[in-house]
Amino acid sequence: SQWGEENLQALSIQEGEDVTMNCSYKTYTTVVHWYRQDSGRGPALIILIRSNEREKRSGRLRATLDTSSQSSSLSITAAQCEDTAVYFCATSGGNYKPTFGKGTSLVVHP
Amino acid sequence: GPKVLQIPSHQIIDMGQMVTLNCDPVSNHLYFYWYKQILGQQMEFLVNFYNGKVMEKSKLFKDQFSVERPDGSYFTLKIQPTALEDSAVYFCASSLRDRVYEQYFGPGTRLTVL
Numbered sequence: 001s002q003w004g005e006e007n008l009q010a011l012s013i014q015e016g017e018d019v020t021m022n023c024s025y026k027t028y029t030t031v032v033h034w035y036r037q038d039s040g041r042g043p044a045l046i047i048l049i050r051s052n053e054r055e056k057r058s059g060r061l062r063a064t065l066d067t068s069s070q071s072s073s074l075s076i077t078a079a080q081c082e083d084t085a086v087y088f089c090a091t092s093g094g095n096y097k098p099t100f101g102k103g104t105s106l107v108v109h110p
Numbered sequence: 111g112p113k114v115l116q117i118p119s120h121q122i123i124d125m126g127q128m129v130t131l132n133c134d135p136v137s138n139h140l141y142f143y144w145y146k147q148i149l150g151q152q153m154e155f156l157v158n159f160y161n162g163k164v165m166e167k168s169k170l171f172k173d174q175f176s177v178e179r180p181d182g183s184y185f186t187l188k189i190q191p192t193a194l195e196d197s198a199v200y201f202c203a204s205s206l207r208d209r210v211y212e213q214y215f216g217p218g219t220r221l222t223v224l
């Protein structure tokens with residue numbers, strides 16, 4: 001999972017598989033953002049989940065949030081090659097200063 | 111979707127020089143942000159800006175850094191003077207005033223300080 005002093009993680013899967021990426025955080029959080037970043041481009045917000053939500057879905061994406069364990073996950077169902085990217089979470093605690101995780105590099109092979 | 115543009119995409123300068131990074135935010139957005147990402151590390155918040163003022167900044171936003179958006183033109187990050195540790199990719203983002211968690215990012219400017 002992402003956070004702290006962990007290095008950027010790497011996952012390699014086959015097309016059609018499901019994958020889950022995890023994120024843990026340490027401070028008070030009202031919102032968890034999940035981004036994907038393609039090589040050479042800026043991050044793009046893909047799912048935003050608030051502290052009063054336990055789950056959020058968007059197409060093949062599913063995010064969960066467990067405030068008691070201070071963790072969030074992002075799942076991709078039936079991954080496709082175009083899902084290859086770096087995925088990272090960010091947390092915001094009621095202000096506009098998000099704290100970012102180091103990210104998970106996902107490679108989906110055909 | 112809405113696009114944020116950043117100019118230039120790459121900038122190489124000598125330590126001690128001044129550099130200005132330019133951001134063209136989404137047209138109806140009112141909140142603007144700068145982030146710094148050193149290669150292989152996580153992105154870090156620098157500053158946000160609304161209504162002509164810095165709203166919040168991190169400890170990375172040193173005294174040598176300044177931001178402005180004169181007359182609705184580019185939102186700029188100026189570093190004067192630059193230091194070696196300023197080498198990074200700088201991302202600009204913008205959002206609506208009431209949707210600060212939904213930020214749109216530019217492609218970044220890679221700054222190399224020699």
